[in-house]
Amino acid sequence: MHSWIDGQPATAVNLHNRGLAYGDGLFETIAVRAGKPSLLELHLQRLALGCQRLAISIDLPLVRDELLRFASQLGDGVAKLIVTRGDSQRGYAPGVGVAARRILQGSPLPQYPAVNAEQGVRLFACQTRLAEQPLLAGLKHLNRLEQVLARGEWQDAEHAEGLVCDSHGRVIEGVYSNLFMVRGGVLQTPELSRCGVAGVMRGALLAQAPALGISVQVSDLALADLEQAEEVFLCNSVYGIWPVLECSALKLNWPAGPLTRKLQAVARTLLDT
Amino acid sequence: MHSWIDGQPATAVNLHNRGLAYGDGLFETIAVRAGKPSLLELHLQRLALGCQRLAISIDLPLVRDELLRFASQLGDGVAKLIVTRGDSQRGYAPGVGVAARRILQGSPLPQYPAVNAEQGVRLFACQTRLAEQPLLAGLKHLNRLEQVLARGEWQDAEHAEGLVCDSHGRVIEGVYSNLFMVRGGVLQTPELSRCGVAGVMRGALLAQAPALGISVQVSDLALADLEQAEEVFLCNSVYGIWPVLECSALKLNWPAGPLTRKLQAVARTLLDT
Known part of the structure; x- marks a missing residue:
């Protein structure tokens, strides 16, 4: 299934991504049915709250647009959205002006009994x-x-x-x-x-x-x-x-x-x- | 500076890596001087203990060999070794028989005052x-x-x-x-x-x-x-x-x-x- 980074098709993330280095980010797991993300506004609200608490700055309207486009291509499945504080060199300091990264991964709807x-x-x-x-x-x-x-x-x-x-x-x-x-x-x-x-x-x-x-x-x-x-x-x-x-x-x-x-x-x- | 995944030059990691998804892994930050990793055995011991506690299975002699090769190419700097539980589909379950992934990143020695x-x-x-x-x-x-x-x-x-x-x-x-x-x-x-x-x-x-x-x-x-x-x-x-x-x-x-x-x-x- 398809995956994007910052709105572009991608299958791999830079080794310097702070999500990998420190788990420095957030995620949302969103059910998608007939190309529509379920509970979209609630997911975005929680993401925004998380970003605020971790001081990660994101462009929420852009995230919404990308999610809608991604979901329409996905059809039925799960869209996992990961937002990380972006890439940085070694060191815990969050850095100033580093652009957060948006990762979207599609997967099939899980087959629970x-x-x-x-x-x-x-x-x-x-x-x-x-x-x-x-x-x-x-x-x-x-x-x-x-x-x-x-x-x-x-x-x-x-x-x-x-x-x-x-x-x-x-x-x-x-x-x-x-x-x-x-x-x-x-x-x-x-x-x-x-x-x-x-x-x-x-x-x-x-x-x-x-x-x-x-x-x-x-x-x-x-x-x-x-x-x-x-x-x-x-x-x-x-x-x-x-x-x-x-x-x-x-x-x-x-x-x-x-x-x-x-x-x-x-x-x-x-x-x- | 150079970076490797599983012994091969690489700059990006698969989006399904559990290090990105869950921070499911460990790391070591190793000073390298004149091509030699400092305190190598102690770093490997701690890594082995961590892998044991998290039930991540790694080939320690292979990790040692890679670190030595990586350090000799680095010369002077810091070698950051990340070991993750590998790649997997969505879901927290650690999975059985998934191969752990070894990531090595070189960076200059930090210039502390x-x-x-x-x-x-x-x-x-x-x-x-x-x-x-x-x-x-x-x-x-x-x-x-x-x-x-x-x-x-x-x-x-x-x-x-x-x-x-x-x-x-x-x-x-x-x-x-x-x-x-x-x-x-x-x-x-x-x-x-x-x-x-x-x-x-x-x-x-x-x-x-x-x-x-x-x-x-x-x-x-x-x-x-x-x-x-x-x-x-x-x-x-x-x-x-x-x-x-x-x-x-x-x-x-x-x-x-x-x-x-x-x-x-x-x-x-x-x-x-």
């Missing part, structure tokens, strides 16, 4: 803990060794995702998903001010919930809270929502409940429009 | 705190956004380095150096089991000290310990040792003392042989 969405998934309980770094929390930056380590903990196909906690044992997210639970009819999801990735689908669901008459609560969650949950689900901006049926290592299980099903339909609509 | 080593340096007190992640602590991995943020905190030439603490306020290191202090004649340096990079020069000095009749202590250090220090110095495997004269924001200053000068000569010898 249909049961994931229809029936639900099993969660692997990862031992890898997320470090607490408020300066980077919430961002989808390129420093993702923790996710690589967590995803490396299981190889079987039985577990579609892994549950990841922070160093204090608080429940944070999946390896490539955000996590929600329902308790007392209230939709709850972990606060992500110390670690974790504030996913675009998570943001969209939190934004939609009030209009659907669903109360939401964003707060610290412990494993004990998961025990009391009536429903648990995962989400991201590629697959939408997967109900979580169990986390066997923790002897926890949940039904694919009504609020999950309701929001699953919402997520589907969000991804299709 | 002579006063840094001769008289000493001023430390900027960075606000950026290092997150505590025992799984990655000590490694020189490619997830270096914290260092980029810390180094971005000052632009003036007055401060040669920055002092970085962990999220509990413990003293850890410089942005691109390790830190030592002398108290009661004992050489002390922070423990790096929660965060920080266990530098090759740090390791070499710790290894040499006993034979020089110097007692060493590796333990947690607080800013209050720095207040009581008789001497403070920084080290890395490119510049050797710089005495630290002051950290003005913390109203701390120290003389360039006798143990610093003694070890500075040791470091110089280590780098020259």
Whole structure:
């Protein structure tokens, strides 16, 4: 599938790119259907916020234009957008006036088993803990060794995702998903001010919930809270929502409940429009 | 200056390299003088340890051979070796049987002001705190956004380095150096089991000290310990040792003392042989 750097077809990036040297950049993983990027404005908003926090200056209208052109060529698939602080010589200093680089990579839509969405998934309980770094929390930056380590903990196909906690044992997210639970009819999801990735689908669901008459609560969650949950689900901006049926290592299980099903339909609509 | 990928001249890396995607790899920054890499075995040892901890499989004798060939072509300069988990499609899963990639980049020896080593340096007190992640602590991995943020905190030439603490306020290191202090004649340096990079020069000095009749202590250090220090110095495997004269924001200053000068000569010898 095709890939671009700064709007031009390319398959390789300069060895001096700071994305390679330091993971000095951000990325967005965007579902594309019939040539249209899903949740485009939310992806761009998160990217802009990340760039602001890392002091990377980008031309957002240009990024939008490129994404739209790239998606129309892609048709159906996933467009991964990487923005790095650009190329520089050795040394951590961010440099002044260095142009950020925009990388776009196309790939096919992942072929997840249909049961994931229809029936639900099993969660692997990862031992890898997320470090607490408020300066980077919430961002989808390129420093993702923790996710690589967590995803490396299981190889079987039985577990579609892994549950990841922070160093204090608080429940944070999946390896490539955000996590929600329902308790007392209230939709709850972990606060992500110390670690974790504030996913675009998570943001969209939190934004939609009030209009659907669903109360939401964003707060610290412990494993004990998961025990009391009536429903648990995962989400991201590629697959939408997967109900979580169990986390066997923790002897926890949940039904694919009504609020999950309701929001699953919402997520589907969000991804299709 | 020249650069290689997997032993062949190259200036660009495949867009699917996991070093770019996730910072999924490690690096070594090696001083090269008269065509010889300094502290070669220590660099290779640390790299091997890092690869083991990240489950990246490399051919160490091949890496050594390439480094020696690369250095002989470089003459005088810095050889930066990046080892990544290789190329892969989208997704955090490390993949099985993916070949690690070896990247070598040459650059000139940095032109630090002579006063840094001769008289000493001023430390900027960075606000950026290092997150505590025992799984990655000590490694020189490619997830270096914290260092980029810390180094971005000052632009003036007055401060040669920055002092970085962990999220509990413990003293850890410089942005691109390790830190030592002398108290009661004992050489002390922070423990790096929660965060920080266990530098090759740090390791070499710790290894040499006993034979020089110097007692060493590796333990947690607080800013209050720095207040009581008789001497403070920084080290890395490119510049050797710089005495630290002051950290003005913390109203701390120290003389360039006798143990610093003694070890500075040791470091110089280590780098020259």
